[in-house]
Amino acid sequence: MATGRTHRPATRSRGIPEATVARLPLYLRALTALSERSVPTVSSEELAAAAGVNSAKLRKDFSYLGSYGTRGVGYDVEYLVYQISRELGLTQDWPVVIVGIGNLGAALANYGGFASRGFRVAALIDADPAMAGKQVAGIAVQHSDGLEKIISENGVSIGVITTPPGVAQQVCDRLVAAGITSILNFAPTVLSVPDGVDVRKVDLSIELQILAFHEQRKAVEEAAASDAAAPAPAGHDASTDQGPDGDVPAVMPA
Amino acid sequence: MATGRTHRPATRSRGIPEATVARLPLYLRALTALSERSVPTVSSEELAAAAGVNSAKLRKDFSYLGSYGTRGVGYDVEYLVYQISRELGLTQDWPVVIVGIGNLGAALANYGGFASRGFRVAALIDADPAMAGKQVAGIAVQHSDGLEKIISENGVSIGVITTPPGVAQQVCDRLVAAGITSILNFAPTVLSVPDGVDVRKVDLSIELQILAFHEQRKAVEEAAASDAAAPAPAGHDASTDQGPDGDVPAVMPA
DNA sequence: CGATGTGAATAACTTCACAGCA
DNA sequence: TGCTGTGAAGTTATTCACATCG
Numbered sequence: 001m002a003t004g005r006t007h008r009p010a011t012r013s014r015g016i017p018e019a020t021v022a023r024l025p026l027y028l029r030a031l032t033a034l035s036e037r038s039v040p041t042v043s044s045e046e047l048a049a050a051a052g053v054n055s056a057k058l059r060k061d062f063s064y065l066g067s068y069g070t071r072g073v074g075y076d077v078e079y080l081v082y083q084i085s086r087e088l089g090l091t092q093d094w095p096v097v098i099v100g101i102g103n104l105g106a107a108l109a110n111y112g113g114f115a116s117r118g119f120r121v122a123a124l125i126d127a128d129p130a131m132a133g134k135q136v137a138g139i140a141v142q143h144s145d146g147l148e149k150i151i152s153e154n155g156v157s158i159g160v161i162t163t164p165p166g167v168a169q170q171v172c173d174r175l176v177a178a179g180i181t182s183i184l185n186f187a188p189t190v191l192s193v194p195d196g197v198d199v200r201k202v203d204l205s206i207e208l209q210i211l212a213f214h215e216q217r218k219a220v221e222e223a224a225a226s227d228a229a230a231p232a233p234a235g236h237d238a239s240t241d242q243g244p245d246g247d248v249p250a251v252m253p254a
Numbered sequence: 255m256a257t258g259r260t261h262r263p264a265t266r267s268r269g270i271p272e273a274t275v276a277r278l279p280l281y282l283r284a285l286t287a288l289s290e291r292s293v294p295t296v297s298s299e300e301l302a303a304a305a306g307v308n309s310a311k312l313r314k315d316f317s318y319l320g321s322y323g324t325r326g327v328g329y330d331v332e333y334l335v336y337q338i339s340r341e342l343g344l345t346q347d348w349p350v351v352i353v354g355i356g357n358l359g360a361a362l363a364n365y366g367g368f369a370s371r372g373f374r375v376a377a378l379i380d381a382d383p384a385m386a387g388k389q390v391a392g393i394a395v396q397h398s399d400g401l402e403k404i405i406s407e408n409g410v411s412i413g414v415i416t417t418p419p420g421v422a423q424q425v426c427d428r429l430v431a432a433g434i435t436s437i438l439n440f441a442p443t444v445l446s447v448p449d450g451v452d453v454r455k456v457d458l459s460i461e462l463q464i465l466a467f468h469e470q471r472k473a474v475e476e477a478a479a480s481d482a483a484a485p486a487p488a489g490h491d492a493s494t495d496q497g498p499d500g501d502v503p504a505v506m507p508a
Numbered sequence: 509c510g511a512t513g514t515g516a517a518t519a520a521c522t523t524c525a526c527a528g529c530a
Numbered sequence: 531t532g533c534t535g536t537g538a539a540g541t542t543a544t545t546c547a548c549a550t551c552g
Binding site (some may be wrong): 017018019020054055056060071072073113 | 542543544545546547549550552
């Protein structure tokens with residue numbers, strides 16, 4: 001969800017669909033697990049099951065990368081790991097800065113999944129002078145005054161924002177001004193960035209709200225199923241529907 | 255991304271598209287901000303800008319909920335807040351358990367965005383006996399032995415998994431057996447659940463990998479742009495393309 | 509044979525553009 | 531007149547089904 005889109009008129013690039021790109025890390029994870037178990041080859045069916053997708057989709061996804069499989073056999077695990085890693089740009093080192101070392105920032109700094117994928121936490125940055133110098137995940141937190149210097153000296157192009165929402169945009173602006181072109185935003189704010197900068201967002205509260213929607217729906221369907229004898233009225237129009245709880249809205253439109 | 259899909263043959267339900275559901279929390283957040291500033295009405299254009307989408311999409315999304323706007327004027331902020339909240343099921347209380355109180359679990363427990371949206375952390379659960387009794391975010395951590403009891407006594411239907419990946423599936427199984435029907439999974443594992451249980455996943459490492467992909471692509475495009483005089487060769491075939499770094503794969507297919 | 513790779517068909521989502529109502 | 535609500539058109543993604551090749 002949500003990337004800056006088209007950094008350019010898409011100069012006849014290889015054009016891997018965004019949906020496919022978003023699944024490559026999933027395949028990579030499954031393949032890495034197979035690799036660790038020294039499994040030499042895998043079929044689209046098996047790999048798809050391990051990655052939680054269906055096999056047709058997986059084969060179509062791989063077809064955008066090239067013909068890396070062997071008919072009648074399947075895919076060579078090591079080879080695929082390499083190809084996908086390369087495609088994702090994980091064969092190189094990506095220094096990352098995390099800005100905002102609260103609970104979440106610290107959790108991310110400690111998260112093991114980064115290092116194993118080519119990501120390296122180059123610096124932890126916080127605006128609180130009291131945090132400066134403290135060790136988090138074995139790295140000394142630095143004050144945000146030096147943000148620009150840290151970024152340019154370490155050649156950082158990816159920034160992670162785990163600040164409170166109120167300062168996220170200004171942190172973002174400074175990151176961009178300092179040369180960052182990819183941002184992972186955990187603050188519940190819409191960031192505005194110039195063209196050419198990618199933003200991806202993770203909002204914990206949004207995920208829960210989506211679950212709540214489906215959860216509520218289940219409850220409604222269950223109720224509907226229980227009085228199977230009396231089916232719902234036919235002329236069911238959204239504009240008059242008061243939804244699960246029959247309450248009348250507290251406020252009416254002007 | 256990734257929900258269990260079709261809990262039933264979709265019994266002619268109101269059928270709000272999944273993509274729309276995923277954006278409702280975004281609109282709600284923007285509307286809440288307007289509400290706090292006592293803005294009475296808002297146009298699709300303004301609200302769309304605040305939510306980071308385009309106005310046509312927003313209007314189409316709202317059209318699935320009903321006709322809640324006023325032509326020539328816009329939308330009543332308070333009324334929309336109520337309607338979207340109700341649609342998402344946020345007018346009711348959702349007790350949530352968090353299993354796995356490491357860095358991330360603690361960060362979530364402390365996250366303020368939950369309470370304000372109808373979510374209430376009913377319990378923090380950890381398998382480590384040494385954690386039991388410790389206070390995190392003002393809540394005492396409980397040992398996972400009592401998981402089933404905690405869930406049934408509190409009527410919990412949403413569980414958050416922040417355990418190490420190795421135990422995520424078994425935690426998931428226990429949650430489901432105890433009656434949980436919605437799971438937010440932070441462990442980098444594919445969970446398998448029976449029909450009727452929704453799983454959403456958040457994988458921090460995956461988000462970074464997607465950013466890396468685009469970041470790498472930018473670098474490639476930049477290089478291509480710099481030698482504008484010598485355009486890339488025409489017969490450019492994915493199966494022979496060695497990508498950004500010209501390295502030959504370490505392993506070849508069988 | 510067995511599993512890949514892929515055109516063609518279908519479905520989901522987005523954007524356009526404008527009729528229609530306040 | 532201004533902005534919503536929505537058919538229609540366009541785009542992207544998924545699934546089907548089978549030719550193809552090791």
